[in-house]
Amino acid sequence: MAKSKDPSEPGSGEQRRLQMVDIARLAGVSVSTVSRALNGSELVNAETRQRVAELARSLNYSINFGARNLRLQENKTIAVVVPYDASSRQHISDPFFLSIVGAIADALTDRGYDMLLSRVDADRLDSAAHWVDSGKAIGVVLIGQWRQHDQLNDMAARKLPLVVWGGEMPQQLYASVGGDNVLGGSLATRHLLQLGRRRIAFFGDAKLPEVWLRRQGYAQALREAGLQVDPALELAAPFEPGVATDIVRSFCAARRDFDAVFCCSDVLALLTSQALRATGRSVPGEVAVVGYDDMPLAAYCDPPLTTVHQPVGEAGEALVEALLGQLSGERPGPRTMPVCLKLRASAPAAA
Amino acid sequence: MAKSKDPSEPGSGEQRRLQMVDIARLAGVSVSTVSRALNGSELVNAETRQRVAELARSLNYSINFGARNLRLQENKTIAVVVPYDASSRQHISDPFFLSIVGAIADALTDRGYDMLLSRVDADRLDSAAHWVDSGKAIGVVLIGQWRQHDQLNDMAARKLPLVVWGGEMPQQLYASVGGDNVLGGSLATRHLLQLGRRRIAFFGDAKLPEVWLRRQGYAQALREAGLQVDPALELAAPFEPGVATDIVRSFCAARRDFDAVFCCSDVLALLTSQALRATGRSVPGEVAVVGYDDMPLAAYCDPPLTTVHQPVGEAGEALVEALLGQLSGERPGPRTMPVCLKLRASAPAAA
DNA sequence: ATGAAAGCGCTAACAT
């Protein structure tokens, strides 16, 4: 049993954290009264309430949330989990994911929740459940569904409070919030077609749900224009710049039979512009490039990126709302948010 | 008092979270034994230990950390706090800060600590103390000291476990970890001088300690070359791209009497390249540009940025080590880490 | 309007 340290014991230099019992003693009331006063209960005399509150403030007292939560069986902590690619040992790094994290942080703070941030192996998204199982958090926001649609469905089946940033897939049991990827893909592709481009490459790993959906939009826009999808112009480039660089470079070095590229992230678009120029082609002159995400730096690249804008701030709000909704009993469901095309120099407005 | 819900009560559909008492009942032992078994105590019979552990695993039990922490007076959560500029309402956004957060997340995870991420008004860095006061975290890592050197000293005086990413300042009571800013400033400037540039502008807000130190390195390198600092070539550009853009643009539009710029962040360097080209100057031909941080995207910009590389991974480790050191009684102190110059096209190696 | 006491889920000292 813990030694009960006598607080009046002289020479005990170590300063114990202030707690209610201390306030109570100093105010000459009981702990219950302090608790009530600090929680603004009507049951306690206004004058006493005032006095206790004052005292607590002046002593810089702040409540022990661990104890409070245990007693109230309550917790206002949400786990936000950013997957990383274990094989390539790539870190949280895509600027877009990080923007989303910022937006979620804001949305949570506004609602009085705390955010526990962690990273998880993208192959084991289900390990994110431990945050809830251990009581450290009451729900999970996962940034990206990666290849683990099934794991996510399992988690949802287990009633884990969960929201995923990502695309809406058929037979999806978990709640998701994402941009309208099909629309994004077709907006980007239609714009390139309007510029008169006919040989439009697609860069992105279609094993990822979001990319798969963007590819649908891409294919649809081509069909509308009476064109065929040419599989030779599809490159399964991943999001991690380290891995993607080589893939993009060798593609650009090997083929010259395309006049535009639709990239599934701005980072990819940047790599692509660079690779194209390294092989002597101009952007957008010979090859127009469209990115995806509209990351904070997209407007400051050279050339500034034409890109599909994702509504980051609203996304943060929507993710948090969806999660809190579940926690108050709503049924999880997918949500798709509008996206729009930001025209910049890498694929400028049609002349 | 909480109603004691009889667990054997029939028809109670609501599933309560599994706890030790449940395992104990099913295993036919007492809670203490379960506790001991799960903590691998030698006091419990090996066979029993095995059986209990098995049972817990198969039932997917996980311990309630809130209760455990309350009992053990222990907590393994660290608050990581990213300041934001309240006046401009700018968010966490500088890629470099975000990289550091990622590195800290890794370092904490490796050591079994959790990370609470939050944002704070850069004018009120001291409000970060509430994480510790409330017991939600046992220490604070602050990303950047901004203009609040004094607040930080106050926090340290209050014995708040705290580490700050930033520059080492005179009369500093708090622990800090940072790159060698003076070295960084002089490496960058010397390189530009070697390229034959003589009119080197300095972009950065010298009210921030880190920038102030970089400026010292800059000034020192100029003096070594027998040159004077020209105050007209100093621009107090902030880190927030939104605010900085206009400032940088009007400076570049107004003056043409410089042939190089040393920027205190890569984002600033990007803005500067863009502004220069908008006024018809080539980079690095007419004006060479050096950035700072070596953010993940620096190599993929156009032109790729020559920049002062900060050791992000090591920085994360060092910040965490410094904080944990304080928690085990070490005296806080500053730590400065080496930096180096990464040569790329925006200020290429001398011919 | 206030205080005494029980208990949130866990650990550990003390018994056996």
Place this chain on the structure above:
DNA sequence: ATGTTAGCGCTTTCAT
């Protein structure tokens, strides 16, 4: 080797 019990700091029922 295992069980009993007290208590971590708080809230709340119950009694006054």
